[in-house]
Amino acid sequence: MSLLLDEISVSIDGAAIVRDLKLTVEPRQIVGLVGPNGSGKTTALRCVYRALRPTGGAVRIDGQDLHGMPLRDSARLITALTQEGSADLDFTVEEIVGLGRAPHLRGNRPLSARERELCRQAMARMEVLHLAGRGVLSLSGGERQRVLVARALVQEPQVLILDEPTNHLDLHHQIRLLSMLRESELSVLVTLHDLNLAASACDRLAVLSQGGLVASGSPREVLTEALLRDVFGVEARVVPHPLTGVPQVLYDLGSATSREGTPA
Numbered sequence: 012m013s014l015l016l017d018e019i020s021v022s023i024d025g026a027a028i029v030r031d032l033k034l035t036v037e038p039r040q041i042v043g044l045v046g047p048n049g050s051g052k053t054t055a056l057r058c059v060y061r062a063l064r065p066t067g068g069a070v071r072i073d074g075q076d077l078h079g080m081p082l083r084d085s086a087r088l089i090t091a092l093t094q095e096g097s098a099d100l101d102f103t104v105e106e107i108v109g110l111g112r113a114p115h116l117r118g119n120r121p122l123s124a125r126e127r128e129l130c131r132q133a134m135a136r137m138e139v140l141h142l143a144g145r146g147v148l149s150l151s152g153g154e155r156q157r158v159l160v161a162r163a164l165v166q167e168p169q170v171l172i173l174d175e176p177t178n179h180l181d182l183h184h185q186i187r188l189l190s191m192l193r194e195s196e197l198s199v200l201v202t203l204h205d206l207n208l209a210a211s212a213c214d215r216l217a218v219l220s221q222g223g224l225v226a227s228g229s230p231r232e233v234l235t236e237a238l239l240r241d242v243f244g245v246e247a248r249v250v251p252h253p254l255t256g257v258p259q260v261l262y263d264l265g266s267a268t269s270r271e272g273t274p275a
């Protein structure tokens with residue numbers, strides 16, 4: 012399924028937070044939305060998972076206006092792993108993961124055998140099966156994050172929206188999550204602060220700055236030393252990964268410059 016952010020704008024209290032953002036995620040593509048703090052990434056994603064309605068433009072899924080669809084229909088197609096806490100109730104891991112099936116259930120129908128197996132597989136994939144009976148509030152931040160990814164997977168969406176999914180994850184689980192996304196058939200829009208992970212995982216990168224799109228294309232096209240300087244205020248080297256050839260950013264602690272261009 013394709014996702015199109017069709018020149019969306021978001022204004023809040025008269026301030027333009029996102030301006031005319033045009034961005035396409037083709038079927039089975041992974042697009043990384045990157046940019047400095049406060050550049051509008053989460054706000055743009057919130058329009059896609061319907062926490063927010065854009066004040067201009069439209070979000071389209073296979074051409075259809077998302078905000079014109081019944082919520083239940085869009086919830087079957089799109090699932091989001093967000094920064095907005097959604098595992099604050101003291102359910103068990105198994106129960107939280109099972110809630111991912113909610114958009115597919117009518118009334119109080121219990122999960123079918125197939126759905127329970129789906130939950131088991133998702134928990135195994137995210138390496139949380141051993142935690143199935145634990146209360147979710149007792150988990151570490153990384154364990155909880157993996158449970159939420161498992162819940163997103165059992166929803167069997169066509170489009171997956173992830174806002175900083177590697178938050179709290181150790182290196183092993185960061186790599187596992189992103190390689191799992193690469194193996195999946197999903198269309199993925201993901202925000203990431205780690206540009207090296209983003210370059211490795213994403214087919215395309217879109218760079219936001221002050222609410223506007225300033226670059227988009229393959230990681231090789233987008234991740235340049237000039238962009239790092241101009242958009243992120245960082246003097247860094249960009250080198251090809253010795254094994255994969257994707258661009259990787261190298262920096263030292265003196266790399267960040269102040270807005271005026273002098274060392275911070």
Ligand SMILES: Nc1ncnc2c1ncn2[C@@H]1O[C@H](COP(=O)(O)OP(=O)(O)OP(=O)(O)O)[C@@H](O)[C@H]1O
Nearest residue numbers: 023024028046047048049050051052053054055219
């Ligand atoms: N409801 C709101 N009211 C006022 N300002 C808001 C609101 N929501 C977002 N903003 C502002 O809009 C800007 C963009 O916020 P957003 O969370 O989209 O940025 P971001 O790129 O995801 O940032 P980060 O990398 O820090 O997570 C910020 O300056 C933020 O303070």
